[in-house]
Structures are given as structure tokens and as C-alpha cells.
Amino acid sequence: MASQLQRPSGKRVLLMGTCLCDAFYDDVARATVEVLEHLGVTVEFPDNQTCCGQPAFNSGDWVASRKVARHTASVFAGEQPVIVPSGSCAAMNFHGNILQFEENPDAAIDSLARRTWEVMDFIANGLGITKWPGKFAEPTRIAFHRSCHSRGTGSGEATLALLASIENAIITPFGQDEQCCGFGGTFSVTFPHISGRMGSLKLDHLLATKPDILVSGDMSCLMHLNGLAVAQGRPIKHLHAIQILRNSLP
Amino acid sequence: MIGIQPIDQYARDISDEKQASVIDGSSKGTDKRFHVLHHDYPDPDALRKLAAAIKDHTLHHLGEYLEKAEKALIQRGVNVHFAATDEDARQTILSVLRQHGVTQLTKSKSMAAEEIHLNPFLIENGIECLESDLGEFIIQLDGDEPSHIVKPIIHLNRRDIAKTFLREGIANDYNDDPETITRRARVHLREKYMVAQAGITGANFVCADTGRLTLVTNEGNSRFGMAPVPVHIALIGIEKIIPQEKDLAVFLNLLGRSATGQQLTVYTEFINGPRSANQPDGPEHMHVVFMDNGRTDVLASNCKEILRCIRCGACQNVCPVYRQASGHAYRSPYGGPVGAVLSPLLFGSRFPEFADLPKASSLCGACNEVCPVDIPIPDLLLRLRDKAKRESVPSAGAIPMSPFATLATSPSLWRTAMTMSKAMNHLPIQVAPIKPLQDWLGQRTLPDSHGGDFRKWMKERKKDRS
Numbered sequence: 181m182a183s184q185l186q187r188p189s190g191k192r193v194l195l196m197g198t199c200l201c202d203a204f205y206d207d208v209a210r211a212t213v214e215v216l217e218h219l220g221v222t223v224e225f226p227d228n229q230t231c232c233g234q235p236a237f238n239s240g241d242w243v244a245s246r247k248v249a250r251h252t253a254s255v256f257a258g259e260q261p262v263i264v265p266s267g268s269c270a271a272m273n274f275h276g277n278i279l280q281f282e283e284n285p286d287a288a289i290d291s292l293a294r295r296t297w298e299v300m301d302f303i304a305n306g307l308g309i310t311k312w313p314g315k316f317a318e319p320t321r322i323a324f325h326r327s328c329h330s331r332g333t334g335s336g337e338a339t340l341a342l343l344a345s346i347e348n349a350i351i352t353p354f355g356q357d358e359q360c361c362g363f364g365g366t367f368s369v370t371f372p373h374i375s376g377r378m379g380s381l382k383l384d385h386l387l388a389t390k391p392d393i394l395v396s397g398d399m400s401c402l403m404h405l406n407g408l409a410v411a412q413g414r415p416i417k418h419l420h421a422i423q424i425l426r427n428s429l430p
Numbered sequence: 431m432i433g434i435q436p437i438d439q440y441a442r443d444i445s446d447e448k449q450a451s452v453i454d455g456s457s458k459g460t461d462k463r464f465h466v467l468h469h470d471y472p473d474p475d476a477l478r479k480l481a482a483a484i485k486d487h488t489l490h491h492l493g494e495y496l497e498k499a500e501k502a503l504i505q506r507g508v509n510v511h512f513a514a515t516d517e518d519a520r521q522t523i524l525s526v527l528r529q530h531g532v533t534q535l536t537k538s539k540s541m542a543a544e545e546i547h548l549n550p551f552l553i554e555n556g557i558e559c560l561e562s563d564l565g566e567f568i569i570q571l572d573g574d575e576p577s578h579i580v581k582p583i584i585h586l587n588r589r590d591i592a593k594t595f596l597r598e599g600i601a602n603d604y605n606d607d608p609e610t611i612t613r614r615a616r617v618h619l620r621e622k623y624m625v626a627q628a629g630i631t632g633a634n635f636v637c638a639d640t641g642r643l644t645l646v647t648n649e650g651n652s653r654f655g656m657a658p659v660p661v662h663i664a665l666i667g668i669e670k671i672i673p674q675e676k677d678l679a680v681f682l683n684l685l686g687r688s689a690t691g692q693q694l695t696v697y698t699e700f701i702n703g704p705r706s707a708n709q710p711d712g713p714e715h716m717h718v719v720f721m722d723n724g725r726t727d728v729l730a731s732n733c734k735e736i737l738r739c740i741r742c743g744a745c746q747n748v749c750p751v752y753r754q755a756s757g758h759a760y761r762s763p764y765g766g767p768v769g770a771v772l773s774p775l776l777f778g779s780r781f782p783e784f785a786d787l788p789k790a791s792s793l794c795g796a797c798n799e800v801c802p803v804d805i806p807i808p809d810l811l812l813r814l815r816d817k818a819k820r821e822s823v824p825s826a827g828a829i830p831m832s833p834f835a836t837l838a839t840s841p842s843l844w845r846t847a848m849t850m851s852k853a854m855n856h857l858p859i860q861v862a863p864i865k866p867l868q869d870w871l872g873q874r875t876l877p878d879s880h881g882g883d884f885r886k887w888m889k890e891r892k893k894d895r896s
Contacts, residue, residue, distance in 0.1 A: 197884060197885075201884055202848050202881065202882070202884060202885070203848055203851055203879055203880070203881050204877045204878070204879060204880055204881075205877075205880070206880045206883035206884035206887065209884040209888075210884060210887055213888070213891075225885075225888045227841070227845075227885065228841035229841070230837070230838040230839070230841060230844040231834075231838045231844075233835075233838065235831065235834060236831035236834055236835055237812070238793060238812070238815070239815065239819075239829050239831050240789075240812070240814075240815025240816050240817075240818055240819040241819050241829075241830075241831035241832070241835075242816045242819070243819075243832075243835075244831040244832050244834065244835035245831070245835070247835045247839055248834075248835050248838040248839060251838065251839040255841075276812075279809055279812060279813075280812075280816075328792070328793070328794035328795050328796070329795075331794075331795045331796075331798075331799055332795070332799070356457060356460070358460070358748065358796055358799070359750050359794075359796070360750050360792050360794035360796065362750065362792060363792065364791070364792025364793055364794065366829055367789075367791065367792040367793070368792075368870065369829070369867070369870055370435055370438070370789060370829070371435055371437065371438040371441075371751070371789075371790060372438065372869035372870045372872075372873065373438050373439075373441055373442040373869070374437070374438050374441045374750075374751055374754045374755060374790075375792070376873040376874070377441070377754050378750045378751075378754060378792070379874075381750075403876075403877060404874070406875075406877075407874035407875045407876060407877075408873060408874050410874075410875045411873055411874050411875050
């Protein structure tokens with residue numbers, strides 16, 4: 181991830197909304213805009229954006245995923261930071277794309293990689309905000325699932341610090357927190373049984389701490405976990421970390 | 431076109447007892463392994479990167495270092511053999527054994543030997559070959575296969591073992607107390623050591639500057655195996671070379687901590703060569719068999735980083751798929767993340783047979799996080815998925831992605847599809863005749879579609895402000 185060393189910050193950014201927010205979680209994208217604007221950032225949403233291409237990339241169809249990546253890189257061309265409310269889609273931009281273009285490097289792909297920030301990472305390490313002036317009306321137990329694609333990035337620490345700084349927030353540690361929720365995109369479709377068992381085990385650990393809200397930086401993990409939880413008759417309130425930041429503002 | 435993946439099927443059909451043993455055995459000790467590394471080193475990642483750099487350097491100059499090691503070994507009185515294939519390795523070992531008239535031997539644990547199925551081959555050729563590592567000994571009694579690199583019987587519990595001992599006459603009564611089991615194995619094995627005529631080992635490291643072999647165990651069984659016999663044969667993959675003895679400090683410190691959470695394994699043996707004139711015991715003859723068996727092909731591939739592997743098993747322990755499926759699901763002595771990369775590459779001509787393995791990962795990256803030599807396993811799995819797709823290997827079970835690419839590169843089509851996806855909220859998609867989708871929705875619900883809502887909100891917001 182050497183390409184990430186010189187990431188640009190600034191108060192004018194492009195929002196990569198992600199296909200999951202486009203299809204299911206519109207409020208997460210809204211919260212991203214509202215929080216960034218609250219911080220004085222101007223957010224532009226290029227309307228021709230679609231998906232980062234990760235489903236094809238993870239399936240091994242790199243001809244298809246490179247096509248999508250080139251489209252995305254052209255939609256987000258320029259010098260502005262690209263902000264993503266997903267560790268997974270962000271990692272696709274700055275890691276996956278570099279991998280799939282390693283034999284034929286592409287300037288637009290490299291530029292997108294260098295400018296991409298996961299939103300919590302951007303708030304903490306791009307804008308330098310590590311304390312959040314939010315407040316819960318009453319003590320609120322938060323189980324924070326650190327999504328796998330944020331391993332090795334600043335997102336996990338950033339999110340944890342911001343969440344923990346909210347008044348009345350209680351972060352509840354849980355067992356085997358390094359373990360995956362079992363989603364993995366196409367993995368959960370091609371390996372439904374293993375994926376389901378991984379998710380159930382994750383839920384056991386998470387719910388044992390009796391959280392009020394399950395929080396993550398990736399809606400894909402939350403979609404998977406809640407999808408399992410509902411089917412198992414143990415639904416859990418789940419929100420993206422950026423929604424917590426917005427909702428807790430006075 | 432998209433059937434059930436073999437590893438998913440294996441995990442579905444595995445017995446509850448076996449799965450519980452694997453989950454328990456692999457998850458136990460995760461914290462210990464993490465803490466011993468982070469307690470002793472302020473920046474373990476720096477150490478991992480150093481180990482990776484040393485391995486990469488060695489692999490880059492492997493020919494030179496092998497030659498150097500060979501010279502040093504010969505100077506110490508060791509017979510050095512090179513085996514290009516698994517068959518070469520087996521035949522070389524057999525001919526050395528025949529040359530020395532060996533009919534019984536003991537063998538300490540070696541992944542290289544597992545890789546070439548050395549035991550059954552020697553037994554077929556009339557040589558009694560006894561595994562002296564407790565786990566491998568039990569595997570041999572059961573006619574089973576190891577399912578973990580450092581804990582071969584991770585899939586068994588003590589009741590299974592007590593039953594085996596009773597059945598095989600190692601014990602006269604059923605007793606599943608671990609200490610009793612170990613004592614009984616010890617009595618049995620010690621007699622065998624004394625009558626053996628040769629000892630076979632692997633090696634964890636070979637230092638090119640001195641030719642010295644380093645061997646780590648927790649049971650001391652390789653020492654016992656070598657002490658009373660006249661012949662020692664070490665079967666070693668060519669990637670086990672490291673440049674200098676001083677590099678051992680890096681690797682030994684990482685190996686024990688990553689494998690078992692020990693600062694150092696109980697026994698660390700440095701083998702200089704055959705017994706010298708002033709040594710009271712030890713083998714008079716020593717043979718080293720350097721084995722390629724596909725490794726130079728791996729070195730020439732875009733997944734060469736896997737040759738850094740020092741066989742600690744950390745990636746297996748932490749892998750959520752391995753935990754659910756067990757090592758046996760991977761159909762090779764190398765299970766889990768390392769196996770999913772190594773098997774399709776190492777057994778190159780059989781790539782299609784193993785092309786499904788790299789798919790068996792959510793790409794969570796837990797393996798890379800604990801790897802003592804910083805192998806980017808998820809990246810390698812992805813490169814192998816790309817390879818399977820390019821070579822049109824059907825067993826890889828690829829989902830056709832070109833319709834997705836068309837949709838994702840046609841913005842207006844995409845926007846329409848998003849808006850229309852709301853109609854799905856009222857469709858019974860769980861009855862669609864697509865098996866994996868049915869399996870998926872059998873266990874999970876999907877959220878309602880809000881397709882296009884954010885775009886609409888964003889547009890209105892912009893309008894309001896202009």
C-alpha cells in the first residue's frame with residue numbers, strides 16, 4: 181500500500197457511495213454527507229459511479245473487474261480525495277486495483293488508489309479529528325466489529341477512538357474479535373454453509389456482551405450478520421459508524 | 431454451473447465431534463501466540479518483514495545458496511543428493527536405505543515426507559517405518575492423514591486416541607488421561623528406537639554458510655531417533671535454506687512464537703554432520719536429500735512468496751474456514767490458507783484438481799496478519815483465482831461476471847437497475863431455481879431495497895442549495 185503514503189486531504193471531496201448504499205443503505209450514504217458537511221467539507225457525488233468491481237475481482241474474473249475499475253477511475257478522475265463509507269470498497273481502490281493492474285500499471289488506477297480514504301480514517305487521520313462531540317441520551321453499549329478489509333489500515337483505530345469519545349458510549353469488547361463475519365461477498369454465495377457457521381459464531385461472541393448496537397465500518401458485514409440474526413430469531417440493532425457519529429450530534 | 435464447493439460440502443458433512451476438536455484446537459492459544467510476540471517485541475511487524483526479506487533474498491539467489499550449502503555439507507562428511515521430483519526423492523531414500531541394509535527405521539515429523547507419501551512407499555518396499563512424533567504415531571496407527579502442520583491430530587480428542595491405543599494393543603485397557611496416553615506411547619516408542627537401523631528427519635532450516643541443519647521439536651523424538659542408529663537421512667525442501675547461521679536468531683524467535691506461543695520449542699537441534707571421532711554416539715552416515723518437487727515452478731510463478739513459509743501453522747489456526755472445515759477438507763498434507771496456495775502450485779500438473787482451494791476463503795486476511803514471514807496469502811489466493819479463470823478451469827466454480835461488468839460500466843443502465851430493484855422487495859426470490867441462492871437465503875434474510883433513494887436525496891439537496 182505504498183501508493184497510500186501521500187494521500188491528499190482537504191475540504192473538497194468526492195463521495196464514492198458504494199453499491200450497497202446505492203441499493204440498500206441510503207441512510208449510510210446520507211450520514212456520510214451530513215457528517216462531512218458538519219465538518220465543513222464540500223461533498224460531490226459523481227452520478228456516473230456504479231460499483232468498485234470487487235465482486236468480479238474476488239471471483240477471479242479480472243478481465244471483468246479491470247473493466248469496472250477503469251470506469252470507476254475515470255468517474256473519480258481529478259485530484260480530490262475520494263471518500264468511501266466502506267473499508268472493503270476503499271481497500272479495493274487502494275489495494276485490489278493495484279494487484280489486478282500489477283502487470284500493466286495504469287496512471288488513473290494509481291491516482292484513485294492514492295486518493296482513496298475510508299471515511300472514518302479520513303475524519304481521524306485526514307482531518308485530524310479524534311474526539312467526537314456527540315452524546316447518547318443514556319449509557320449505550322456498542323459492539324464494534326472491525327471489518328476484515330480494514331486490517332493494516334488506520335480505520336479500525338480511528339473508528340474505535342471516535343466512537344469511544346462519544347459521551348455515554350460504552351465499547352464492549354468481545355471474544356475472537358479478529359475473526360471474520362463470514363460474508364466475503366461472493367464467498368458467502370459459493371460457500372454458504374461455512375459462511376453461515378462463521379457468521380453464527382461471530383453473532384454468539386457479539387451478542388454475549390449484550391450490546392445495544394452492533395457497529396461496523398462496512399455495511400456488508402452488518403448485512404450478513406443481521407441477515408443471519410433475523411433468520412435465527414435474534415435480530416440486533418446495527419448501524420454504520422458514520423450513522424453513530426451523525427445520530428449522536430446534538 | 432455453480433454446484434456445491436467440495437470444501438463447503440466437507441464442512442457441512444463433518445461430524446460435530448471432529449469439528450469441535452478442530453475449532454477448539456485451532457482457536458485455543460490465539461491470544462497466547464499474539465501476546466508472546468507482542469510482549470517480547472515492540473514491533474513484531476518489523477521482525478516479520480525482516481524475516482520475509484531474508485527469505486526473499488535467499489529465494490532470489492537460491493541456486494548459489496544451495497551450492498554453498500552443498501559444499502559445506504560435503505566438507506562435513508555428509509552425502510548430498512538432489513531430487514527433482516517426489517519419485518526421485520522416494521527412490522533416492524530407498525536406495526540409501528538398501529545400500530545400508532536398513533529394514534527398520536524411525537522417522538520424526540516431516541512435512542516434506544508427508545508431501546511425497548514416504549511412509550506408505552517405504553512400507554510397500556518392505557521397510558518398517560515408524561513415526562516417532564506422538565501425533566504422527568497416532569495418525570499412523572489409525573491409517574489417517576495429518577490435518578494440521580504442527581498439530582497433526584488436531585481433529586481428534588483424547589477419547590479417540592484412547593480407543594486407538596486399546597484397539598492397536600498399545601494399551602491393555604481404555605484410559606483417556608493425556609498423561610497416561612503419552613506414557614504408554616513412550617514405552618512403546620523407546621523399544622522401537624533401540625532396534626531401528628536408521629532415522630529419517632526433515633529440517634526446519636539449513637544454513638548455507640556452514641551447512642548446519644536446524645531441527646525443532648517439542649518431544650525430543652528426533653534426537654532419540656538419531657542417537658542409536660548408524661544412518662541419518664534428512665529430506666529437505668530446497669526452500670529451507672537460509673544464508674547464514676546468524677539469521678537463525680530471526681527465524682527461531684518467530685517460529686516458536688507463531689506456531690505454539692513458545693519463545694523457543696523445547697528442543698532445538700543443530701546437526702553438524704555425521705558423528706565425529708570424538709563423539710560417543712550418533713549416526714556414522716548422514717545423507718541430505720534436497721527436494722525440488724515443483725518448488726522451482728512456484729519460484730517462477732507470481733505466487734513465489736509462498737516459498738517463504740516456515741511451516742508454523744499460524745495461518746491454519748487463525749483461519750475461520752479451516753476451523754469450520756478442518757485440514758482434511760483441503761485434500762493434501764497442507765491444509766488451510768497455506769495449503770490453498772501451495773497445493774495448486776506445488777502439484778502443478780494437477781492444478782485443475784486443486785483449483786477450487788483458493789476460492790475457499792473470505793479473504794479476511796487473518797492469515798497474513800499472523801504470518802511470521804509476512805506472506806500476502808489473500809493476494810496469492812486472488813492471483814490463483816485469476817489463473818483458474820484465465821485457464822478456464824471448471825472446478826474453480828467461477829460465477830460468470832461479464833453481465834455484472836456490463837451493468838457496472840453503463841451508468842444509466844445501472845441507475846435504472848437500482849431503482850427497479852425495489853420491485854424485488856415484493857418478489858419471492860427465495861424460490862428462484864438457483865441452488866446457492868436458495869442455500870444462502872435458507873439461512874439469511876436480505877434487507878429491503880432502497881435502490882436509488884440516496885441519489886434522489888442528493889439531487890434534491892443540491893437543488894435546494896442552488
